[in-house]
Amino acid sequence: xxxxxxxxxxxxxxxxxxxxxxxxxxxxxxxxxxxxxxxxxxxxxxxxxxxxxxxxxxxxxxxxxxxx
Amino acid sequence: xxxxxxxxxxxxxxxxxxxxxxxxxxxxxxxxxxxxxxxxxxxxxxxxxxxxxxxxxxxxxxxxxxxxxxxxxxxxxxxxxxxxxxxxxxxxxxxxxxxxxxxxxxxxxxxxxxxxxxxxxxxxxxxxxxxxxxxxxxxxxxxxxxxxxxxxxxxxxxxxxxxxxxxxxxxxxxxxxxxxxxxxxxxxxxxxxxxxxxxxxxxxxxxxxxxxxxxxxxxxxxxxxxxxxxxxxxxxxxxxxxxxxxxxxxxxxxxxxxxxxxxxxxxxxxxxxxxxxxxxxxxxxxxxxxxxxxxxxxxxxxxxxxxxxxxxxxxxxxxxxxxxxxxxxxxxxxxxxxxxxxxxxxxxxxxxxxxxxxxxxxxxxxxxxxxxxxxxxxxxxxxxxxxxxxxxxxxxxxxxxxxxxxxxxxxxxxxxxxxxxxxxxxxxxxxxxxxxxxxxxxxxxxxxxxxxxxxxxxxxxxxxxxxxxxxxxxxxxxxxxxxxxxxxxxxxxxxxxxxxxxxxxxxxxxxxxxxxxxxxxxxxxxxxxxxxxxxxxxx
Numbered sequence: 076x077x078x079x080x081x082x083x084x085x086x087x088x089x090x091x092x093x094x095x096x097x098x099x100x101x102x103x104x105x106x107x108x109x110x111x112x113x114x115x116x117x118x119x120x121x122x123x124x125x126x127x128x129x130x131x132x133x134x135x136x137x138x139x140x141x142x143x
Numbered sequence: 144x145x146x147x148x149x150x151x152x153x154x155x156x157x158x159x160x161x162x163x164x165x166x167x168x169x170x171x172x173x174x175x176x177x178x179x180x181x182x183x184x185x186x187x188x189x190x191x192x193x194x195x196x197x198x199x200x201x202x203x204x205x206x207x208x209x210x211x212x213x214x215x216x217x218x219x220x221x222x223x224x225x226x227x228x229x230x231x232x233x234x235x236x237x238x239x240x241x242x243x244x245x246x247x248x249x250x251x252x253x254x255x256x257x258x259x260x261x262x263x264x265x266x267x268x269x270x271x272x273x274x275x276x277x278x279x280x281x282x283x284x285x286x287x288x289x290x291x292x293x294x295x296x297x298x299x300x301x302x303x304x305x306x307x308x309x310x311x312x313x314x315x316x317x318x319x320x321x322x323x324x325x326x327x328x329x330x331x332x333x334x335x336x337x338x339x340x341x342x343x344x345x346x347x348x349x350x351x352x353x354x355x356x357x358x359x360x361x362x363x364x365x366x367x368x369x370x371x372x373x374x375x376x377x378x379x380x381x382x383x384x385x386x387x388x389x390x391x392x393x394x395x396x397x398x399x400x401x402x403x404x405x406x407x408x409x410x411x412x413x414x415x416x417x418x419x420x421x422x423x424x425x426x427x428x429x430x431x432x433x434x435x436x437x438x439x440x441x442x443x444x445x446x447x448x449x450x451x452x453x454x455x456x457x458x459x460x461x462x463x464x465x466x467x468x469x470x471x472x473x474x475x476x477x478x479x480x481x482x483x484x485x486x487x488x489x490x491x492x493x494x495x496x497x498x499x500x501x502x503x504x505x506x507x508x509x510x511x512x513x514x515x516x517x518x519x520x521x522x523x524x525x526x527x528x529x530x531x532x533x534x535x536x537x538x539x540x541x542x543x544x545x546x547x548x549x550x551x552x553x554x555x556x557x558x559x560x561x562x563x564x565x566x567x568x569x570x571x572x573x574x575x576x577x578x579x580x581x582x583x584x585x586x587x588x589x590x591x592x593x594x595x596x597x598x599x600x601x602x603x604x605x606x607x608x609x610x611x612x613x614x615x616x617x618x619x620x621x622x623x624x625x626x627x628x629x630x631x632x633x634x635x636x637x638x639x640x641x642x643x644x645x646x647x648x649x650x651x652x653x654x655x656x657x658x659x660x661x662x663x664x665x666x667x668x669x670x671x672x673x674x675x676x677x678x679x680x681x682x
Contacts, residue, residue, distance in 0.1 A: 090244055094236065095416060103405040109393035111405035114232040114463065117240040121456040124244050128449045132251070139681070140255055140441035 080135050086127050093120065160501035161316025161330060167505025168309065168512070171367075172344045175360055175516070179348025182356030195267055195528050201358055201437040203446035209358040209434055210447045211454050212365035212517030214246060214425060217304040219458050220372055220511050222585055225487030227466025228475075231404035234466075237418045239459040243452025245422035250448045253426045254435040256606045258444070260679065261436045268525075269432050269602075270533040276605050276679060278671040279613035283533040289598075289620055290429050290529065294522055295572055296591040301519045302576035303587075305341040305512055306334030311492045312508040313337075327489070335577050341512065342569050345519045350562060354437055357520045364513035369458055371510030375495060375503065376461030382498035383468055393464070399471040413645035414637065420650045424595035427602055430518075430525035466490060526568045527561040535560050586636055590627075593650040597623035600658040604665075609676050615665030619657040626653045 099113045106115040201209070216222075226234040257272065266272045269290065270283040310331040314323075318330035348356050377389065384392025403409050425431060438444060469475055469490050476493075479486040495507045601619050604611040630638070630649035637646045670676070 087244075087248065091419070094241055094244070094419070095412075096236070097412065100410075100412070101406050101408045103402040103408075105394075105397065105405070107390070107394075109390065109397055110464075111232045111397075111467070113405075113407055114235055114460070114467075117236045118456060118460055120236075121240050121243050121452050124240070124247070124452040125449060128247050128251075128452070132445045132448055136442075136445070137255070140259065 083131055083135055086131060090120075090124060090127060093123075096120075160496075160504065161313050163501035164505035164508055165313050165316050165332070167502060168313070168508055171509040171512070172340070174363070175344055175348055178360050178363060179352035179356045182348075182352030182359055195354055195433070195524075195532075199262055199437060200355075200439055201443065202439050203443045205358050205362055206434070206438050206443050207447040207450055207454075208362035208365045209437075209517075209521075210250065210431065211451060212361035212368075212514075213428075213431060213434060213521045214242075214451075214518075215365075215368070215455075215458060215514050216300065216518050216588065217308065217511050217515045218300075218585060218588060219455075219514055220368065220462050221304070221308065221488055221491050223459050224462040224466035224469070224491040225489075226585070227404070227463040228469045228490045229483045229487050230410065231407065231470070232463060232467060233407035233410040233415065235459055235463050236407075237410070237415050238421075239455050239463075240452075241419050242422040242425075243455045245419070246425045246455075247448045247451045249423070249426040250435075250444055250451065253602060253606065254431075255441050255444050257432060257602075258435050258438050258441060264678070266436065267433070268529050268532050269427075269429050270529065272432075273605065273616065276671070276675070277611070277613035277616060278675055279616075282613060282617070283537055285617055286620065287529055287533050289624065291526065291568070293591055293594040294429065294526065295568070295575070296587045298519065298522050298568070298572040299575055299579065300587045300591075301515045301522075302338045302342065302572050303334075303579065305515045305519075306336075306338035306576065307488070308492070308508055308511045308515075309337030309341070310334045311489065312496070312504055314496075327493075338573060338576055341516060341519070342573055345516050345523060346565070346569065349520050349523050349565075354433070354524060357524055358434075358437065360520055361517045364517040367513040368510040368517075369454070371506050371513075372458050372461055375491075375499065375507050375510075376465060378499045378503060379465055379468075379494050383474065383494075396468040396471070397464075399473075400467055401470060404467050404470040411646050413640070413647055417647040417651050420596050420654055421589065421592050421648070422596075423599040423654070424592040427595045427598040429529060430521035433525050433528060434521060462491065465494060469494065523565050523569060527565040530564040531561040589636060589648070589650075590631060593648065593653055594623060594627050596650050597627065597653040597657045600654065600661055604661060606679075608665075609680055610665050610670060611661070612665045612668040612670050614668040615661045615663075618664040619661035622660040623653055623657045626656045 096113070096116050099116050102112050104112045106112050110118070223234060223239070226238075257266075260266065260272065260276075264275055266275065270286050273286060274280060274282050310328055310333060312331075314328050314331035316330055317332070321330055321333055323329040323331065348360055352359070380389060380392045380396060381387060384395035386392040386395060397405070407415075435444075472480070474494075475486070475490065479489075491507075495504050499507075598620065601611075601616050605616070627649070630653070635649070637648060639646055
C-alpha cells in the first residue's frame with residue numbers, strides 16, 4: 076500500500092480544514108426554517124466525507140490489498 | 144377527592160406503562176440470547192480462530208454493522224441529545240462529524256494493514272502484533288495491563304449507562320418493590336439490578352456465541368438503535384411541533400429555541416479543534432483490533448470506510464435536533480432550565496415518556512441498551528482473548544497441541560481461566576459502577592479515549608516507519624501513562640495553553656508527548672532485525 080498517496084492526504088487535509096467552519100460560528104440562521112446552518116453545514120460535511128471515501132476507496136485502493 | 148382519583152389514575156398509568164417497557168426490554172434480551180444460541184450452532188468446535196476471530200469470515204455488511212455498533216455507545220443517543228440541550232448544535236461537529244472522518248481513516252490506514260499482517264502472521268491481539276513486529280517477546284507483560292486499565296473505564300461507562308437507562312424508563316413498574324426518593328425514578332428497576340442483568344445477558348451470548356455471535360448481535364443491535372432513533376425523532380417532532388407534517392412540525396419545534404443553542408456562540412474554537420484528536424483512539428482500541436481481524440478479505444473494509452460517516456449522521460443528527468428543541472421554554476420541567484447540566488441525561492427519556500407510547504418507550508430503552516451492549520460484548524470478549532493469549536498461554540501455561548478454544552467444554556484449563564478472567568473484570572467494573580454511580584459517563588469516556596489516542600502514534604509508526612524500536616514504543620507508552628496520570632490528578636478535563644486563553648484537552652499534550660518520545664528514543668535504540676522489517680515493509 077502507498078498510504079501516502081498525495082490525493083488521499085490532500086483530500087484529508089482539505090476535509091480537516093473544512094471541518095472548522097468559523098464562518099458559520101455565530102449564525103443561528105435556519106436552513107429551510109428548521110435546521111440551524113451550523114448543523115446543516117456539518118450534515119453536508121458528513122455527506123461530503125462519505126463521498127470522498129467512495130472516491131478514495133475506488134480510485135486509490137492500495138494495490139497490495141487488492142490481491143488479498 | 145378528584146385530586147386523589149386523578150393521582151390514583153396517574154399511578155395506575157405509570158404502573159401499566161412501566162410494565163409494558165419492562166416486557167419490551169425482556170423480549171429484547173431474549174432475542175439476543177437466542178442469537179447467541181444460534182451462533183453456537185455455527186461454531187467450529189475446539190477451533191480457537193473460529194471462536195475468537197470467526198475464522199476470518201466476516202463480510203462487508205456484517206463488518207460495517209459490527210464496527211459501527213462497537214464504536215457507538217449510549218452517548219450517541221442519550222448523551223448527544225443532553226449535550227445539545229446544554230450547549231447547542233456544536234456538539235455534532237465537535238464529536239460526530241469529525242469522528243466520521245477520523246474513524247474511517249483509522250479503518251483505512253490502520254485496520255486494513257492490521258488485518259493483512261494478522262492474517263499473514265497469525266496475530267490474534269495487539270500484543271501478538273507488537274511482539275512480532277518489534278521482536279519483543281515480553282512486551283505483553285508491559286502492554287497488557289495498560290490496554291486493560293484503559294478499557295475498564297470504557298466498560299464502566301456501559302455498566303453505569305445501562306443501569307441508569309433501565310431505571311429511568313421502567314419507572315412506575317414496581318412501586319412497592321423499588322421506592323425511590325425521586326418521584327421520576329420511583330418504581331423503576333434499580334440501576335444495580337439493571338446493570339447486573341445487562342452484564343449477565345452479554346456474558347452469556349459472548350461465552351456461547353464467540354466472535355460470530357458477537358458480530359451477529361452487534362449487527363442486530365445496530366439496526367435496532369438506528370431504526371428506533373429515527374422513529375423516536377419522528378414521533379417527538381410531530382408532538383412537539385403540533386403538526387402531522389414533519390417539516391412544519393420541525394419548523395414549529397425550533398422557533399422558540401434560544402440563539403445560543405442554534406449557533407456556537409458560546410463554544411470555544413480551540414476546544415473544538417482539540418476534539419479532533421479524540422477519535423484517533425479508534426486506531427488503538429483492542430476490541431476493534433480484534434474485529435478488524437475477523438474480515439473475510441481486505442475489500443470487506445470498503446463498505447465500513449464509506450458508510451461509517453453516513454451512519455454516524457443518521458444516528459446523531461436526530462438526537463441533536465431533539466436536544467436543541469428541548470431548550471425551548473416550556474418543553475421540559477421549569478427547574479431543569481436552571482441546572483441544565485444536572486438534568487441533561489434525562490432529556491431524551493423525559494420527552495419519550497411524555498410524547499410517545501409505553502411501547503415506544505420500551506423500544507427506545509432497547510435501542511439505547513443496544514448501543515451500550517454492542518460495545519460491551521466486544522470488550523468482554525477482547526478482555527478474555529488478551530488475557531488467555533498474551534499472558535496465560537505465553538507466561539503461565541503453554542497450550543497443548545489439540546485444544547485452544549475458549550468455547551471448548553473440555554478440561555482445557557485456559558477455557559476456564561479466560562471465562563474466570565472476563566467475569567472478574569466485569570465484576571470489578573460492576574462494583575466500580577455502583578460506587579461511581581452518578582459520575583459523568585462522558586468524562587469517563589473522554590479520559591479513556593485520551594489514553595488510547597495517546598497510543599495512536601505507536602501503532603501508526605509500527606505500520607509505516609521502519610525506524611520504530613521496542614524501546615521507543617515502551618518509552619512512548621510510559622510517557623502516555625505519566626502524562627495521562629498527571630492531567631487526571633491535576634483534575635482538569637480542559638486546560639489552558641500557558642500564556643494564552645486557548646483551552647484545549649489533555650489529549651493534545653498526551654499525544655504530542657508520546658510522539659516526540661517515541662521518535663527520539665527510537666532514533667537512538669536498536670531496531671528490529673532486517674529479517675523482521677522485510678516481512679512488514681515489502682520493497
